[in-house]
Amino acid sequence: MSHIVFVDLSFFGMKAVLYAKRYNARVTLIRSDKFCEVYDIPEHKDIMNMIDNIVTIKDPSNIGELRDAMTIINNGHKVDCAISFHEFSLLSLSSVCEELGILSTKSIGVWNSKDKSKTRRILSESGIRNIRSHVVTSPADVLELVDEIKYPFVLKPANGVGSSLVRVIKNESELFSFFENSLEEYNNINQAYRSDVDITKMLMEEYISGELYSVEIAMRGNEFYRLMVSERKRDNVNEAIELGTTMPANLSAEMMGKCFGYVEDILRAVDLGIGIFHVEIIICNNEPVLVEINPRIMGASLPTLYEKATGNNLYDLLVRIFLGKKINLQTHKIPRYVTSRVICPVTDAIISESLSDDWIDLVEKNSVEYRIKILPGERVYKTVSNFQSLGYFQVSGPDYKSSRTMADKMVGDISRMIGIKLL
16 A cells, blocks of 8 residues: 655645545645644545544644654655645655655755746756846845846745745835835745745846746656646736636647746756646747746646646646556546636725625626635735735636636626725
């Protein structure tokens, strides 16, 4: 019997347990209190009861604590592979697994991906299409470089998560404002993710204009499985805030092939080894250019969006990849286009006191999936990162245009019903 360890499952990633058990694997969960709300909700009770062994530790990003837990687990029942869905524990897990001889995503690849300055350096050294960038720690550092990387440019943590503290800087005033407010914004990041953001080392990057896309690719050694190119919708003011996704992207087969090939070159160069990876790119002048590598499966509700578009389940695929099972992706024509949108307030606001109990009926009627919790008179806050929203919905259509149009109309309808302006 194979033995698979999950380190802190995500809300949607709980489904991975179902597939692991389908392949008769022993399942151990290393859980932390950071994500207790995922495990304690009634709808996950049956899945939690399927797990063979649950070990609770304080902080899975602490390599010593995780090593101790993994060693005890491995000594009790040899572990074949281990997976994390969360940024903050990826590096510690991959490092511990290499020490113990357990299959996981390679630590060198995780580090090369998470340190965005290192990623840029590897691309340049490998002759892979790249943009100019420099590590900076202060406005003075930036001002010394503005002749080389002119306004506008992007500032972001060299180590970051969820697009926190990512800004397009258009002038000197915005530059100084960014550094003046960075600590306050850092302190407002959810504590579960804050340790994964380093504001002492920022990356100054050349700004490139174009549409944002994400490329999903599964990798097992030298084998690649091309899964999806998705189109991402961004806020017009703060381009770091992502408002939704359409699968598949409205691109030609030739351009999709170019995107997949480019990302495969990147994944080889950073040396991730095994896993399903979520890579963001911008298509500029008809060529894909890297934004960032996420050395994990795509997060939030995107795997369910992928399943609705393709009929393939990403958690099933993830488990098969790590258990060494045969990979048989469905190759049928994508049956429909699906679009998601997150509900993001423009400013701090109060939900309408007169919001009726049945307002959500419109969302339920027109969605293929949704998760929104909004109460009359509730105070909500301005969206400043991808960790903030009031929920999401997904709609489908027979073509790209109808799917996007329906999603945008729904955002407008929800905005009017709840009485606040949405991005």
